[in-house]
Amino acid sequence: MAFDFLVENIAQQKQRARYRVRQCVAEQNGRHVKINDVTYLNFSSNDYLGLNHHPEINQALLEGAERFGTCASGSSLITGYSYAHQALENEICDWLNQPKCLLFASGFSANSALMQALGHKSCQLYLDKLSHASLIDGALSSEAKVKRFLHNDITQLERFIVQSQSAANSDINSIDDEINRVIVSEGVFSMDGDQADIANLSKIAQQYQALFYVDDAHSIGVVGDKGQGSSSMANVDVVMATFGKSIATSGAFVACDENLAEYLVNFSRHYIYSTAISPALAWATKKSIELIQTQHWRREKITELSHLLESKLSEKVQLIKNASSIHAIVIGDEMATLDVCQKLRDRGIWLSAIRPPTVPNNSSRLRVTVTSSHEIKDINYLADCINEVIE
Structure with a gap:
């Protein structure tokens, strides 16, 4: 059959836990995202300064x-x-x-x-x-x-x-x-x-x-x-x-x-x-x-909240330390990363599982983005949940 490779390659993606699907977002801002009628704390947004909807x-x-x-x-x-x-x-x-x-x-x-x-x-x-x-x-x-x-x-x-x-x-x-x-x-x-x-x-x-x-x-x-x-x-x-x-x-x-x-x-x-x-x-x-x-306060708040996140995470969490809005938590295995991601969603936190080929093999991760729209209580809750679900 013509174009068999389309079906075959998709099947391989699913087998390797690298299958990707789109999510239709009903509403979002720097802090929250609404998907399938559920509102989550959003830590996957690139709206770092919280200016969307300004x-x-x-x-x-x-x-x-x-x-x-x-x-x-x-x-x-x-x-x-x-x-x-x-x-x-x-x-x-x-x-x-x-x-x-x-x-x-x-x-x-x-x-x-x-x-x-x-x-x-x-x-x-x-x-x-x-x-x-x-x-x-x-x-x-x-x-x-x-x-x-x-x-x-x-x-x-x-x-x-x-x-x-x-x-x-x-x-x-x-x-x-x-x-x-x-x-x-x-x-x-x-x-x-x-x-x-x-x-x-x-x-x-x-x-x-x-x-x-x-x-x-x-x-x-x-x-x-x-x-x-x-x-x-x-x-x-x-x-x-x-x-x-x-x-x-x-x-x-x-x-x-x-x-x-x-x-x-x-x-x-x-x-x-x-x-x-x-x-x-x-x-x-x-x-x-x-x-x-x-509006310098937006950058200052990102720095403050990022330091808070780093201080609250358990030593068992493999965090790539940096001074930006992006905080990578490396899990390694694709299936394990998807599992952690789902457990966080069950707790009302939206994070995306980043897997190969976007990142090298055995370095699948959660990509956490901190924005100036987040609040201290959001960071505390995120850290508590991550510490709980990563074994």
């Missing part, structure tokens, strides 16, 4: 829809680039101290676009081993040479660069060819919640004249005195971040220098052939970023 952002969305419409009605190079988009780009440039900014429909699209654009045959891309799938896919589909260094292993990264430099110098055919290097990392890694060593990565990039690219999807809004993410720690040449997490809207941006922005406008298929994001959403996103820069 009245000023909702009002800006309405204003944007009335003024610019809900649809861009074309790509950015036809008639889709409106004043709302331009105003948002300018806001991001000022926020991150970058010369130019371009908007994309999603973080996956932006990462893929940038890896393909920077993946010229003269380039070498160095990716952290735990880089997002969109970065890996984009890099491997490019013409560049790709090396993946061990997670946060700056020593290995530098060794790879030196080795490539030596190889180029010894190759008589490549002496006149310029090697363009790009160092790629996430600011905060989505599954472990740990941070990259942005300062040292930036130093290495400068030392070897490499471009430093950071996927800041999980640190924008949360890290930095004004939520600037990795840009608050050191010089970052190219910043990508999404709007659908702490910024609480939808879409993504790339902030960079004028040359790269001009190149993307002319050669990035993702940018050229995609309809621009909704101008109403762009207007709402601008308002959200204004709030993020001034």
Whole structure:
């Protein structure tokens, strides 16, 4: 029978406890989620700053829809680039101290676009081993040479660069060819919640004249005195971040220098052939970023609640310690992780079981996200329940 592999592969997923299904959410905010008529304490949301449903952002969305419409009605190079988009780009440039900014429909699209654009045959891309799938896919589909260094292993990264430099110098055919290097990392890694060593990565990039690219999807809004993410720690040449997490809207941006922005406008298929994001959403996103820069208490509360969670968990709980909103509790086996997840749901806590291939084999986990919408009693209850169900 044609396409037997569809049924066979799904059956294998079920057998390996890696089968995935969607859940229809009736209502949600940073603290609660309602699914199948049951309301749970929500610790799976990426609404880190609790800005979803914020009245000023909702009002800006309405204003944007009335003024610019809900649809861009074309790509950015036809008639889709409106004043709302331009105003948002300018806001991001000022926020991150970058010369130019371009908007994309999603973080996956932006990462893929940038890896393909920077993946010229003269380039070498160095990716952290735990880089997002969109970065890996984009890099491997490019013409560049790709090396993946061990997670946060700056020593290995530098060794790879030196080795490539030596190889180029010894190759008589490549002496006149310029090697363009790009160092790629996430600011905060989505599954472990740990941070990259942005300062040292930036130093290495400068030392070897490499471009430093950071996927800041999980640190924008949360890290930095004004939520600037990795840009608050050191010089970052190219910043990508999404709007659908702490910024609480939808879409993504790339902030960079004028040359790269001009190149993307002319050669990035993702940018050229995609309809621009909704101008109403762009207007709402601008308002959200204004709030993020001034409402410092949201970041401070995440830090406070994260420290509380760490202090309340039993020593038998394998917590990956970090300073972000994301707290990974490693269980290991897929079935055991699903079992713990269900026991927590029975106690009114919504957490997702993260399993391979999203994480390495034997490292299935609960991915706990703490938001500024949570309360101290929520964290205490979560810790008590986790301590109870993990044996």
